[in-house]
Amino acid sequence: KEGVIGGLVTIVGFQQPKQDAWLMFYGAKIPKPRSVKKLSITLQQDDEPAQTLQVFNFTETRDVGAIAFAVPGLTALVNGMSDVQRFRLSDGRKVLLDIEWHSAAPIIEKLKQCAR
Numbered sequence: 736k737e738g739v740i741g742g743l744v745t746i747v748g749f750q751q752p753k754q755d756a757w758l759m760f761y762g763a764k765i766p767k768p769r770s771v772k773k774l775s776i777t778l779q780q781d782d783e784p785a786q787t788l789q790v791f792n793f794t795e796t797r798d799v800g801a802i803a804f805a806v807p808g809l810t811a812l813v814n815g816m817s818d819v820q821r822f823r824l825s826d827g828r829k830v831l832l833d834i835e836w837h838s839a840a841p842i843i844e845k846l847k848q849c850a851r
Contacts, residue, residue, distance in 0.1 A: 742834045
């Protein structure tokens, strides 16, 4: 919807039987396809160079689309997190989501215990 801002970041990961993990973003400006599809998305994290990646795109609700990045394991995902972190997602033409978290160090420590 026009005027809707904000978004959500979710991490999902498993240790057994496989070490699969996903970094997922939800937002009103993210495409909302009828069924899951692959999409090329440019991701910029903090001040790192932007990377264009293949992701899964799906509809979460009528107003919210989702993008899922496959990550090489929950441990790698959690170890890559920092106290303050910004993510900017674009489709090459426009920004789909620009989101940042802060004060995450205590949560990251708890997540590292889960990733053991």
